[in-house]
Amino acid sequence: xxxxxxxxxxxxxxxxxxxxxxxxxxxxxVAYHGLFLYYATIADGITYAVELGxxxxxxxxxxxxxxxxxxxxxxxxxxxxxxxxxxxYQAKWEQNLTRWGVAQWVVPHRGDILEIxxxxxxxxxxxxxxxxxxxxxxxxxxxxxxxxxAECSLLCLHDTFNPEFPQYVNFAQFELEQFFPFxxxxxxxxxxxxxxxxxxxxxxxxxxxxxxxxxxx
Numbered sequence: 001x002x003x004x005x006x007x008x009x010x011x012x013x014x015x016x017x018x019x020x021x022x023x024x025x026x027x028x029x030v031a032y033h034g035l036f037l038y039y040a041t042i043a044d045g046i047t048y049a050v051e052l053g054x055x056x057x058x059x060x061x062x063x064x065x066x067x068x069x070x071x072x073x074x075x076x077x078x079x080x081x082x083x084x085x086x087x088x089y090q091a092k093w094e095q096n097l098t099r100w101g102v103a104q105w106v107v108p109h110r111g112d113i114l115e116i117x118x119x120x121x122x123x124x125x126x127x128x129x130x131x132x133x134x135x136x137x138x139x140x141x142x143x144x145x146x147x148x149x150a151e152c153s154l155l156c157l158h159d160t161f162n163p164e165f166p167q168y169v170n171f172a173q174f175e176l177e178q179f180f181p182f183x184x185x186x187x188x189x190x191x192x193x194x195x196x197x198x199x200x201x202x203x204x205x206x207x208x209x210x211x212x213x214x215x216x217x
Contacts, residue, residue, distance in 0.1 A: 033059070033156075033158070033188065033194040034058065034059060034061075034062035035062070036156075036194075036196065037059060037062045037063050037066070037126070037128065037156065038062045038063070038065060038066045039066075040066075040126065040154055040201075041062075041063050041066035041067060041070075041072075041074075041126065042066045042069065042070050044125070044152075044201070045070065045072060046063070046066075046067070046072075046074060046125045046126045047067065047072050047073065047074030047075070047125065048074060048075065048077075048123055048124055048125050048126075048150075049063050049074070049075070049076045049077070049124070049125060049126040049127070049128070050076070050077045050078075050079070050120060050124050050126070050127045050128070050145070051063070051076060051077070051078045051079065051127075051128045051130070052079050052113050052117070052127070052128070052129045052130070052131045052141060052145070053079070053080055053113070053129065053130040053131030053132070054078035054079070054080040054082075054093060054108075054130075055080065055084075055089065055093070055130075056089060056092050056093055056096055057078065057093040057094075057096045057097055057106070058096065059128055059130065060076045060078050060097070060102075060106050061096060061097060061100040061102055063076045063126065063128075064076045064097070064100070064102035064105035064106050065100055065102050067102075067105045068101065068102055068105055074105060075105060075106070075107050076105060076106045076107070077107050077109060077120060078093075078106060078107065078108050078109065079109045079111070079113050079116050079117070079131075080093075080108070080109075080110065080113075080131075081110065081111065081112070082108070082110050090108070090110070093108070113131055113132075113141060114137075114140055114141070114144065117141070117144040117145060117148075118144060120148060121148070122147070122148040122149075122150075123148070123150045124145070124148050124149050124150060124153060125149075125150050125152070125153050125154070126153065126154045126156070127145055127149060127153070127154070127155050127156065128156045128157075128158070129141060129145075129155075129156070129157045129158065130157075130158035130159070133159055133162070133164075133165040133168045134165070134167065134168055135167040135168055135170070135171045138157075138168060138171055138172070139171065139179075142176070142179040142180065143179065146179045146180045149180065149199075151199070151200060152199065152200030152201065153198075153199050153200065154196060154197070154198050154199075154201060155176075155180050155182070155196070155197040155198075156194065156195065156196050156197075157172055157176075157194070157195045157197075158192070158193070158194055159192045159193055160172040160173065160187065160192075160193035160194065160195040161187070161189045161190075161192060161193025162192040162193055169193070172195060173187075176195075176197060180197055180199070181199070182197035182198055182199055183198060183199050183200070183201075184197070184198040184199075184201060185197055185198070186198075
């Protein structure tokens, strides 16, 4: 399977690990931010990740796949209702994990994110938020999540340039630092947006920026 050629930045790492690309069942936008999640997990040896809002498990597969490929005894904790409008999707989520061969690296937590987050231990190295896209819910998530992030950690958010959620976007663009005092920031502006905040990482060594990527300090 060949590597896609996105208009996003060229993402790379120097550790020489193999890359398992997604098949046609994975949306292209997810594949691009998935590359970053994969490379970050590989390069930093991440063994404890949390995904808030997992839906079909695409992002979890990238993170867990990196743990598998590097031989890490790690876990991705996925928190989701696994139900949208009365439609169950946990079976599809489990099918995707099985197809990618990463089920043993992933733990599902079914229920309300704000109720489950306090039960998770601290020391989270990588957190990915793609849940309810409201300002109020994101703030509550950050209040519970950020004290549990490790000293060296990455906080990633999806849909941070999506015009369908203006209050969420505004909060993500201007108010995150009060919850997570970051040292580096990447904003991918295509495909509804993907933002990475880093603490204790060197993002410039991971990403070669393109015209739709903004790197900030």
